[in-house]
Amino acid sequence: MQPARRITLTDDVYAAVQALIMDHEVQPGARINIDALARRLAVSPTPVREALARLESDGLVSKTPLVGYTATPLLTRAEFEELVEMRLVLEPAGAAKAAGAGLDTGELAGLRGAADLPGPGGADAVAAFTAQDARFHHTLAELSGNRMLHAAVVRLRAHLHLFRLHFPTAHYGVSASEHHRIVDAVDADDADAAADAMRAHLTAARDRHLPFFESR
Amino acid sequence: MQPARRITLTDDVYAAVQALIMDHEVQPGARINIDALARRLAVSPTPVREALARLESDGLVSKTPLVGYTATPLLTRAEFEELVEMRLVLEPAGAAKAAGAGLDTGELAGLRGAADLPGPGGADAVAAFTAQDARFHHTLAELSGNRMLHAAVVRLRAHLHLFRLHFPTAHYGVSASEHHRIVDAVDADDADAAADAMRAHLTAARDRHLPFFESR
DNA sequence: CGCCCGCAAATCCTATAGGATCTTTGATCG
């Protein structure tokens, strides 16, 4: 039996500010006033500063000494292409590793569960979709058995926050089927097929996201 | 003309603590007493806490709420293999990208300069060698043109701190020649050859490091 | 002899205050 609040205020603030930025309640590129943020969260500036320091290492905010913190701006088209390229380097390798790792049935079942994606219905369908999509990719990276690769994949997700509000909602089923094709290859212990399926998925997802940049 | 101290105390402390850990002046796995560290650096605990928060995101320390920070322990053999695997995923891809990027002569000259490694002479030969080796790998990753890949490569270097004091000093020339072979391939715009040369270098470096684990 | 409980010391965590720096506003000069 554990007390009501196991974690510290700093950790709470860290999660809260992360959510504020990911949900664009703090505009990308906007200055972050530490005192105002502290008042908004009903805490003192001290834990806010500590949370911001961690978020800077995560790439969600950037700091200018003696000036203040700024929410990281939206990705440019070029940065988006770099992100895709980076994922194309990391994630197919992770899928291949997972395929060769001899996963047990429990791990495979968990991966299959994460591969399913919620439909377009529901109150906050976009958030539910992105959360589940992240869970699948993170789970697969974790099952690669390489903790550093897993950490790198998780870290990249932070840079995707510009899409939280612009996710193309018309292709839910397509993404899910691509996920399942990857799981099938992993299940069959076919490393090459798993890597290929992941590459196809990432490339297709890239094309689905591209229209976002046309309208800017 | 700029004032004597352009950066803040927190940034100074961050660099100082990073050096303390990388140089093993703080034993890997040891608890970190915030107050004692603050006294040692002649500052208050506040900037120390902020620096530690950033170092946690960097992977150099880990935090347990209400208990304190701990210096990250030395890599186990398994973690070392994962690190090598991760570098084999990232760095050959970066070398290939750099080879296809059409670098100008200035960039190539900078890379060639970084490829040279200091000889075994000198006061702190090990530190000089590791610093120059890091500069080469970071420069090459930067020239890939992918900022996220560059950042990931730099981030991995932090986990190498266990070798700072155990670098095999007998193979300076070998490493340098492997570096130059990579540069040659990049210079020839041969992406496949650059990736192959990087893979060969990383694999060879892995084998050179392995004896360290035998003696533990 | 080993285990468990309770108290004291150490440490962490948060809030607050004051000094230092940057930004903005307004007035003066060219």
Next chain:
DNA sequence: CGATCAAAGATCCTATAGGATTTGCGGGCG
């Protein structure tokens, strides 16, 4: 009218203090 400079305000940064929690140690019980 535009540019420059100075002062006021806002904000950041660091130090300090006190409350909350954990850890270490000693005594008591089984």
